[in-house]
Amino acid sequence: MIRTAVIVGTGLIGTSAGLALSRRGVRVHLLDVDPQAARGAAALGAGTLAVPTAPVDLAVLAVPPRNVVRVLAEQQDRGLALTYTDVASVKDATTRAVAQGVADQASYVGGHPMAGSERSGPLGARADLFDGRPWVLTPTGQTTADALNRVLAAVALCGAVPVMMDPCDHDRAVALVSHAPHVVASLMAARLRGAPDEALRLAGRGARDVTRIAGGDPRLWRDIIGSNAAHVADTLGGLAEDLNTLVAALRAAATCGPGALAAVEELLDRGQDGWQSVHGPNRASPGAQVTLRVTVAGRPGELGRLLDETAEFGVGADSLRLGAPCDGDAPAATANGSAPDELVAYIAASPGVAELLRRKLAGGGWRVSVAPRSAGAPAPGRATVRTADTLTTGTA
Known part of the structure; x- marks a missing residue:
C-alpha cells in the first residue's frame, strides 16, 4: 500500500505521476533543483512542496538517465524513502550503473512508463497520462519483494499496466x-x-x-x-x-x-x-484496450462530427473502424417513416480514455456502448474505409 511518495524531478513524467498518485489519495511531496518547476507542479495539484518529515513509502526519480545513479545514491543517503524507482527510458546501462555505484540495490526497482507527449515540463502533465499504458519494470535478483510490491502498487494507482522485462530486451x-x-x-x-x-x-x-x-x-x-x-x-x-x-x-x-x-x-x-x-484493433497490447461501439446516423457530416468529438481525447481516424449495425441495432425512423442508413463506428482506446469518451458521447446524444471483448471491431482489409465524411489528412 502506498500512502506517501516523493517525486524527484517535476517535468512532464514526474508531474503526471504526482497528479495520478494525488488523485488516488497518496500524499505526494515534490522535489526539483528548479524551484520554479516544482512550484508549477504544486500549483497544478501534483503534490506539496513541504519536505517529508519521515521516510516516504516510495520515491520516484523522474530525472534524465545520466542522473539516475547519482540522485538515487544521494536520496538513499538521506533516507528519503523505503523504496526507489526511476522512469528513465534506458534500462540496461542504468541497471549496470546502479549495480556498480549504489550500495543499497535491494530497495531499487528500475522502471519506465511508456507514455509521454511532445510537450515537456509540468505544464504538459496530465493525471491520466498513464491510463492503460504499459509501465516496464526491471527488478534484479537484489530487489526485495517489498520494494517490488510498493512499485507495483504505485503503477496500479497511476492506472498503468506493469510489464516485467529484462533491461536489455x-x-x-x-x-x-x-x-x-x-x-x-x-x-x-x-x-x-x-x-x-x-x-x-x-x-x-x-x-x-x-x-x-x-x-x-x-x-x-x-x-x-x-x-x-x-x-x-x-x-x-x-x-x-x-x-x-x-x-x-x-x-x-x-x-x-x-x-x-x-x-x-x-x-x-x-x-x-x-x-x-x-x-490494428486486434493488435497484441500489454494494456487492455476498450472498444466503444457508436451508432452513426447516415446523415451527411455525421462521421466528421464524431471525429471532431473524439479529437480532444487524442482519438482520430486511425483509431476508428466502420461496420454495419447488428441485428439488434434497430435504426430510428425519420420523420417520414423511413429508416436512415446507419454505420457503427468502433473506437479503440485505453480504459481511462474510453470511459471519459463514453461519457462525453452519451451526454451528447450519441448511442454508445462498450463492445464485448469477444466481438471487438471488424478487422480491416488492405483498403481502409473512406467516406465523404472522413477528415483530410494532408496526404494523397
Whole structure:
C-alpha cells in the first residue's frame, strides 16, 4: 500500500505521476533543483512542496538517465524513502550503473512508463497520462519483494499496466518503437527548416503527424538516444537500407518510367502491414484496450462530427473502424417513416480514455456502448474505409 511518495524531478513524467498518485489519495511531496518547476507542479495539484518529515513509502526519480545513479545514491543517503524507482527510458546501462555505484540495490526497482507527449515540463502533465499504458519494470535478483510490491502498487494507482522485462530486451524494444521514431521525426522536421513559405503553407496533417514528436527537448533526447546508442543504431541501420533501396527505385523510375516502382510498392505494402501491427484493433497490447461501439446516423457530416468529438481525447481516424449495425441495432425512423442508413463506428482506446469518451458521447446524444471483448471491431482489409465524411489528412 502506498500512502506517501516523493517525486524527484517535476517535468512532464514526474508531474503526471504526482497528479495520478494525488488523485488516488497518496500524499505526494515534490522535489526539483528548479524551484520554479516544482512550484508549477504544486500549483497544478501534483503534490506539496513541504519536505517529508519521515521516510516516504516510495520515491520516484523522474530525472534524465545520466542522473539516475547519482540522485538515487544521494536520496538513499538521506533516507528519503523505503523504496526507489526511476522512469528513465534506458534500462540496461542504468541497471549496470546502479549495480556498480549504489550500495543499497535491494530497495531499487528500475522502471519506465511508456507514455509521454511532445510537450515537456509540468505544464504538459496530465493525471491520466498513464491510463492503460504499459509501465516496464526491471527488478534484479537484489530487489526485495517489498520494494517490488510498493512499485507495483504505485503503477496500479497511476492506472498503468506493469510489464516485467529484462533491461536489455527493454532497450532493444524501445529503440524500435520510441527512440528511432523520434530520430526519424527529427530528420524529417530538419528537412523543413528553412523551407520556402509557399511549401510550408501547404503543410497539412500528414506533415504535422510525422514531425509531431520532434518538438521534444533536444538535450533530453540526446541523452536518451546516446544512452541506447547501439540498439538505436541497429534499428536505423535497417531503415537506412530500406531508404537506399527506395531512393534507387525512385531514381530508376524517373529515367525508366513507372515500371521501376515495384520496390516502392513492396515497401509501402510492408509499411501498411507494420501500421496494422500498431494501429490494428486486434493488435497484441500489454494494456487492455476498450472498444466503444457508436451508432452513426447516415446523415451527411455525421462521421466528421464524431471525429471532431473524439479529437480532444487524442482519438482520430486511425483509431476508428466502420461496420454495419447488428441485428439488434434497430435504426430510428425519420420523420417520414423511413429508416436512415446507419454505420457503427468502433473506437479503440485505453480504459481511462474510453470511459471519459463514453461519457462525453452519451451526454451528447450519441448511442454508445462498450463492445464485448469477444466481438471487438471488424478487422480491416488492405483498403481502409473512406467516406465523404472522413477528415483530410494532408496526404494523397
